[in-house]
């Protein structure tokens with residue numbers, strides 16, 4: 001009887017700790033209450049901005065803000081249509097370009113996004129940047145930051161609750177957060193996203209960029225350019241986003257689904273232009 005009670009409590013515990021990924025439905029380990037994770041994310045982001053140089057007022061900085069906001073609106077539109085706006089609860093979107101030669105970009109939980117200047121030549125233009133931002137924002141929306149932070153707390157701190165970890169080992173917890181949120185270079189440790197997380201981010205990222213009006217076919221060219229940079233000094237983006245030989249095949253397979261959103265979007269743009277023209281006549 002006692003054993004049954006214990007077993008059922010363990011079952012309940014596991015049930016509470018595992019939640020479905022928005023969109024894909026995969027069960028993921030989320031040990032941390034979302035409000036606490038967002039507070040940690042916002043604090044880590046601010047710390048990152050304080051310690052780095054934000055680029056303001058240039059064409060490139062404007063491009064980061066424009067592409068970021070267009071994808072943000074696409075994400076909001078997507079979850080509104082799915083009747084799942086709660087996925088974005090507590091988000092405080094922000095898009096900054098940061099002066100740093102590293103080839104990297106990240107979106108922390110809650111939509112706190114940074115593009116490092118070093119990745120811009122690989123993006124080439126706004127559509128290439130949309131590949132990166134769509135993918136990174138997909139990691140944030142799919143709560144991969146919570147999943148990775150939960151895994152790190154389990155491994156590094158024996159499953160300690162975040163609030164406890166923060167009060168007992170604040171510095172280590174901050175470092176783990178930077179690693180979990182893809183900013184590992186700040187502490188010298190890079191943690192690759194898992195293959196499952198990568199394919200979720202690829203699928204959602206293509207849909208989001210398409211909904212924002214950027215052609216998802218451009219993703220293939222972007223990943224080719226990124227892979228060409230590989231070699232003795234692998235760019236950070238490639239270290240944290242491992243590109244398997246199957247990735248290109250998977251991306252090509254996912255593009256037709258994303259194109260449906262792109263076509264819908266371009267029809268909308270066309271009709272908007274048509275109405276604008278009519279109102280001028």
Ligand SMILES: [Zn+2]
Pocket residue numbers: 135139193197198201240241
């Ligand atoms: Zn990724």
